[in-house]
Amino acid sequence: MDRRATEKDDETSATERPTLKTLAFMTGLGVTTVSRALKDAPEIGAETRRRVQLVAKQIGYRPNRAGVRLRTGKTNVISLVLNTEHELMSFVSDIIYGVTEVIADTPYHLIVTPYSRSQDPLDPVRYLVETGSADGVIISRTQPNDPRARYMLERGIPFATHGRTDMGLVHPYHDFDNYAFAGEAVRYLAGVGRRRLALMTPPVGLTYYGHTVNGFADALSEVGASEVPFNTVSIDHTIEQIRMRTAQLMRRDDRPDGIISSAAAATLAVVAGIEDAGLKLGRDVDVVSKQSSEVLHLFRRELLVVNENFRLAGSELARAVLGWIGGAAPGSLQSLSKPSEVLPYRG
Amino acid sequence: MDRRATEKDDETSATERPTLKTLAFMTGLGVTTVSRALKDAPEIGAETRRRVQLVAKQIGYRPNRAGVRLRTGKTNVISLVLNTEHELMSFVSDIIYGVTEVIADTPYHLIVTPYSRSQDPLDPVRYLVETGSADGVIISRTQPNDPRARYMLERGIPFATHGRTDMGLVHPYHDFDNYAFAGEAVRYLAGVGRRRLALMTPPVGLTYYGHTVNGFADALSEVGASEVPFNTVSIDHTIEQIRMRTAQLMRRDDRPDGIISSAAAATLAVVAGIEDAGLKLGRDVDVVSKQSSEVLHLFRRELLVVNENFRLAGSELARAVLGWIGGAAPGSLQSLSKPSEVLPYRG
DNA sequence: TTGGCAATCTGTAACGTTTCAGTATATTGA
DNA sequence: TCAATATACTGAAACGTTACAGATTGCCAA
Numbered sequence: 001m002d003r004r005a006t007e008k009d010d011e012t013s014a015t016e017r018p019t020l021k022t023l024a025f026m027t028g029l030g031v032t033t034v035s036r037a038l039k040d041a042p043e044i045g046a047e048t049r050r051r052v053q054l055v056a057k058q059i060g061y062r063p064n065r066a067g068v069r070l071r072t073g074k075t076n077v078i079s080l081v082l083n084t085e086h087e088l089m090s091f092v093s094d095i096i097y098g099v100t101e102v103i104a105d106t107p108y109h110l111i112v113t114p115y116s117r118s119q120d121p122l123d124p125v126r127y128l129v130e131t132g133s134a135d136g137v138i139i140s141r142t143q144p145n146d147p148r149a150r151y152m153l154e155r156g157i158p159f160a161t162h163g164r165t166d167m168g169l170v171h172p173y174h175d176f177d178n179y180a181f182a183g184e185a186v187r188y189l190a191g192v193g194r195r196r197l198a199l200m201t202p203p204v205g206l207t208y209y210g211h212t213v214n215g216f217a218d219a220l221s222e223v224g225a226s227e228v229p230f231n232t233v234s235i236d237h238t239i240e241q242i243r244m245r246t247a248q249l250m251r252r253d254d255r256p257d258g259i260i261s262s263a264a265a266a267t268l269a270v271v272a273g274i275e276d277a278g279l280k281l282g283r284d285v286d287v288v289s290k291q292s293s294e295v296l297h298l299f300r301r302e303l304l305v306v307n308e309n310f311r312l313a314g315s316e317l318a319r320a321v322l323g324w325i326g327g328a329a330p331g332s333l334q335s336l337s338k339p340s341e342v343l344p345y346r347g
Numbered sequence: 348m349d350r351r352a353t354e355k356d357d358e359t360s361a362t363e364r365p366t367l368k369t370l371a372f373m374t375g376l377g378v379t380t381v382s383r384a385l386k387d388a389p390e391i392g393a394e395t396r397r398r399v400q401l402v403a404k405q406i407g408y409r410p411n412r413a414g415v416r417l418r419t420g421k422t423n424v425i426s427l428v429l430n431t432e433h434e435l436m437s438f439v440s441d442i443i444y445g446v447t448e449v450i451a452d453t454p455y456h457l458i459v460t461p462y463s464r465s466q467d468p469l470d471p472v473r474y475l476v477e478t479g480s481a482d483g484v485i486i487s488r489t490q491p492n493d494p495r496a497r498y499m500l501e502r503g504i505p506f507a508t509h510g511r512t513d514m515g516l517v518h519p520y521h522d523f524d525n526y527a528f529a530g531e532a533v534r535y536l537a538g539v540g541r542r543r544l545a546l547m548t549p550p551v552g553l554t555y556y557g558h559t560v561n562g563f564a565d566a567l568s569e570v571g572a573s574e575v576p577f578n579t580v581s582i583d584h585t586i587e588q589i590r591m592r593t594a595q596l597m598r599r600d601d602r603p604d605g606i607i608s609s610a611a612a613a614t615l616a617v618v619a620g621i622e623d624a625g626l627k628l629g630r631d632v633d634v635v636s637k638q639s640s641e642v643l644h645l646f647r648r649e650l651l652v653v654n655e656n657f658r659l660a661g662s663e664l665a666r667a668v669l670g671w672i673g674g675a676a677p678g679s680l681q682s683l684s685k686p687s688e689v690l691p692y693r694g
Numbered sequence: 695t696t697g698g699c700a701a702t703c704t705g706t707a708a709c710g711t712t713t714c715a716g717t718a719t720a721t722t723g724a
Numbered sequence: 725t726c727a728a729t730a731t732a733c734t735g736a737a738a739c740g741t742t743a744c745a746g747a748t749t750g751c752c753a754a
Contacts, residue, residue: 017477017478017479019709019710019711020710020711020712021710029733029734030733030734030735031710031711031712031734031735032712032713032733032734032735033732033733033734035711035712035713036712036733039712043731043732043733044732044733045731045732045733048732048733060477062477062478063710063711064417064709064710064711065416065478065480066413066416066417066422066709066710066711067417067709067710067711067712067739068710068711068712069412069413069416069711069739070411070413070414070417070709070710070711070738070739070740070741071710071711071712071713071738071739072711072712072739073739075413077458082443084444084447084448087440089436089437089440089441089640090436090440092439092440092443093434093436093437093439093440094436096429096439096443096459096461097431097461100431100459100461101431101461104461109458109460109480110458110459111424111456111457111458111459112443112447112457112458112459113456114443114444114447114448114451130364130407130409131364131409131412132364133412133456239641239645265642268642268645268646269645271645272645293436294586295612295615298586298590298615298616298618298619298646299615299645299646366739366740366741367740367741367742368740376703376704377703377704377705378704378705378740378741378742379703379704379705379706379742379743380702380703380704382741382742383703383742386742390701390702390703391702391703392701392702392703395702395703410740410741411739411740411741412740413739413740413741414709414739414740414741414742415740415741415742416709416741417708417709417710417711417739417740417741418708418709418740418741418742418743419709419741419742419743420709695754696753696754697752697753697754698751698752698753698754699750699751699752699753700749700750700751700752701748701749701750701751702747702748702749702750703746703747703748703749704745704746704747704748705744705745705746705747706743706744706745706746707742707743707744707745708741708742708743708744709740709741709742710739711738711739712737712738712739713736713737713738714735714736714737714738715734715735715736715737716733716734716735716736717732717733717734717735718731718732718733718734719730719731719732719733720729720730720731720732721728721729721730721731722727722728722729722730723726723727723728723729724725724726724727724728
């Protein structure tokens with residue numbers, strides 16, 4: 001029976017997007033052969049393979065994502081889950097660019113999945129997993145005992161966390177060594193004669209809160225300096241709250257002569273509070289702050305900075321997720337980035 | 348013939364995600380009926396409709412995106428196209444949140460499509476359109492004669508631009524009134540006695556460069572002030588370049604006594620340059636700057652600011668794209684946001 | 695009674711892909 | 725020569741959805 005199979009349904013008019021059927025028609029092969037030839041399957045003849053790939057390239061064939069996804073369940077999507085209230089602006093921007101840099105020459109797309117204060121952080125993750133919307137997930141604001149990581153581990157969906165967990169479970173992560181950061185900062189301040197130090201902490205509850213606080217405490221006792229408690233605010237608070245609390249702190253008799261801040265945005269507020277109290281940066285108090293872009297030295301030359309590279313974090317996280325998807329061992333996809341030295345303003 | 352159709356292939360074990368077939372089995376209806384009942388089609392009985400929708404809600408049915416996309420071509424995806432080198436950090440973060448806010452209770456996902464300096468800005472758009480990867484697109488860095496807008500208009504894919512075009516073609520946009528901003532700024536500076544004004548411009552080539560320059564020029568002649576040319580840099584340049592050029596400018600005899608800056612990041616550099624030249628903000632020169640978050644007054648109290656809300660821009664752009672997708676007239680989906688007054692530091 | 699019609703519901707095909715179970719031909723070993 | 729086997733290819737089915745073209749029922753007008 002003469003079934004010229006594709007003739008009746010495939011437009012030769014070339015205005016439509018080419019499919020496997022189009023390629024099959026053009027090469028005179030079956031769609032199965034074309035499909036396998038394109039992915040270098042072994043049972044396809046070398047010449048056929050080359051021929052198919054040539055034609056595919058010529059006419060600009062691109063696999064239909066919906067077709068692949070429906071058939072295989074593979075979405076070719078990585079989802080970045082973000083808190084719309086509490087992420088740092090520079091974090092969002094840089095991490096996205098870091099991720100896109102890595103997935104640029106892969107078939108992956110990046111989708112951004114937001115959640116707000118009012119929601120359980122588990123909600124967006126559950127949504128992604130239940131609807132099978134992504135092959136891999138990146139989360140931030142990681143907690144020592146993180147329900148999201150536990151959940152994804154149970155469900156077997158590849159993910160990576162920005163920050164570590166502490167649940168005895170192994171999964172990919174990228175983290176900045178905040179223990180080292182706080183330690184370096186304390187030692188630097190001690191080195192310039194500061195003895196009474198306060199810490200503008202990360203949000204209580206996140207893993208790196210603990211790292212930072214521990215690095216701070218350990219280094220304090222190492223150098224024999226003392227802590228001025230400052231735990232009524234964290235970098236999650238508003239500019240106004242931080243500013244006010246800092247001013248209150250700095251008006252006390254036992255005020256600190258050194259402050260360590262975990263985020264650039266908070267540092268702006270801290271400095272404002274210091275100045276509200278009539279004190280001068282670099283004279284009455286030194287401030288060491290993390291920053292992710294070179295902005296603090298423009299703000300006040302007296303600030304001491306340590307750089308944290310969020311774009312790198314994004315790249316590492318993307319690499320980790322892709323690695324896990326690709327079958328690598330989760331335990332081999334962990335990275336820790338060391339802080340730079342404490343940097344004073346350079347001319 | 349007793350064909351208990353779904354029995355052999357549908358797991359009753361409920362571990363799998365429910366599909367229309369599952370619903371059909373549970374309700375005893377055909378999958379067509381279920382499909383139509385879920386989307387309130389008219390030829391479905393009222394009771395059946397309610398029954399199907401109840402069961403669907405109970406078991407947490409969610410349509411399979413790949414199925415819908417394959418069958419209908421509808422992706423339920425909005426793509427935000429971003430330049431990875433030249434977007435402002437706050438822009439990226441805020442616009443994403445603005446968009447996600449609007450699409451949160453729709454089936455839409457947001458994908459971020461990046462492009463870098465080395466690429467033609469048309470590339471990512473062409474990719475999206477050719478692969479049918481999105482139902483709607485949002486672009487920024489809009490030009491008066493924008494090939495991307497022209498291309499998408501030709502291809503009939505809904506989009507919205509951040510910034511206007513000037514090609515005689517109508518499409519949705521959201522823009523900030525930079526003509527008004529520059530005018531307000533000039534008038535304010537003139538009002539405090541400044542007569543020789545310079546403009547730190549937007550990137551040459553983008554539409555709002557023209558708007559800003561025109562607003563500046565028109566207001567200058569209105570108030571009888573004069574311009575000090577400062578066109579060797581724009582806000583796209585690096586901090587270091589802007590700082591150096593500003594210092595050069597401020598060391599000249601005919602230096603400006605007022606500067607208007609189109610972006611907060613650039614303003615930091617401008618102020619650094621002013622201070623490099625040994626001049627004092629508020630005394631020797633006043634600076635009016637746009638900002639998108641309340642950061643400049645912490646930086647220097649003497650700065651004068653005008654607020655531009657990028658989160659609003661994101662929301663408006665998302666609304667515009669969804670509106671166009673929904674069949675609204677493109678011409679009815681345009682919005683212009685007016686600048687706030689020029690705001691000095693308030694105690 | 696009959697034909698027509700509205701109201702509800704249904705099976706089949708198709709979207710583009712991959713997998714399964716082949717088929718046809720050439721090649722090899724005995 | 726024959727069977728076994730390797731090589732290179734193929735059609736059909738399935739993923740979950742929607743559109744199309746019916747099918748069934750009951751009701752009403754003639």
